Amino acid sequence: MQLLKDRILKDGRVIGNDILKVDSFLNHQIDMKLMGAMGVELKKSFADRKITKILTVESSGIPIACVMGYLFEVPVVFAKKVEARNLDTEDYEGEVYSFTKGRSYIIRVSKKYLSSTDHVLIVDDFLANGKAVWGMKDIIDQSGAFLEGVGIVIEKGFQDGSKLLKETGIKVVSLAVIDSMENGKIVFRD
């Protein structure tokens, strides 16, 4: 999506060779006009799918997930990050390994809000190693729901998250795929 790529080039800050800060418009301060346009674009890729629910994980996935929920006219569910598993049977729980933090955390969704009749679109702001998506997929699998696909704003194409998901037959669509950020220069995939 050219509008997003232009914005990344204008306002994104590259740190080292693999960190992209886009907190001026995507995940701390949020440009809702851009977010709306991105939702419209992302919806086109899944317009042929029967989507009954949008799933994301708090916090930075929530804005784009809300736009998608509004456009598809279906509920948005956001998984909550918690410190540890509990023995509560009211929730589905998945595990997500965070490379940034060097440890795993648990994400949780109430069983009330996902069921075997649901067709779920996972939405998130970033896709890198894909650990958060696998945690959400685990929760979807526990519920018996069907994963229709994964919609992403910015994908780090030089990490293998997207590749591994696609290898299992999951449809992954990213609005911008970055192939390299070496020496501070952002190279997008065509």
Add this chain to the structure above:
Amino acid sequence: MQLLKDRILKDGRVIGNDILKVDSFLNHQIDMKLMGAMGVELKKSFADRKITKILTVESSGIPIACVMGYLFEVPVVFAKKVEARNLDTEDYEGEVYSFTKGRSYIIRVSKKYLSSTDHVLIVDDFLANGKAVWGMKDIIDQSGAFLEGVGIVIEKGFQDGSKLLKETGIKVVSLAVIDSMENGKIVFRD
């Protein structure tokens, strides 16, 4: 707002005399059609104000804040919850006491996204004792920005958050004010 009151009566669950669970449509699963209608209603109350920024705190304030940002056509900033203060001068930090958790946490906003020229509308899903709003107000005061008001989805009118804010001259508008939940019966203020 009648649509919201009806929904609270239909889907809200009262636990004890002071806990209202509305996670089926407001803060875990989200009904974006209702969220959109609530944003339109809430905007009317601040249409005469010059708003340049929407401020909320992660995570459950984000959906309604995003709707308000879209409608006002201004950026949304969400304060991040962190474990502890640091000595980093790149952020404004405020303290929020959580009665639920029995301890305080720190909220943080980058100095890049709030300045003395901003006119800020604080938005949140719930207002009870008002501690989160005071934490955000502290951050706004540090930035030199002007607090134009506070827009809330559900206010627990039997707690004193709204009263204390209004006593200092702050405009507070809530779409639904609950005066009592004793014995599981929800009584709204007219």
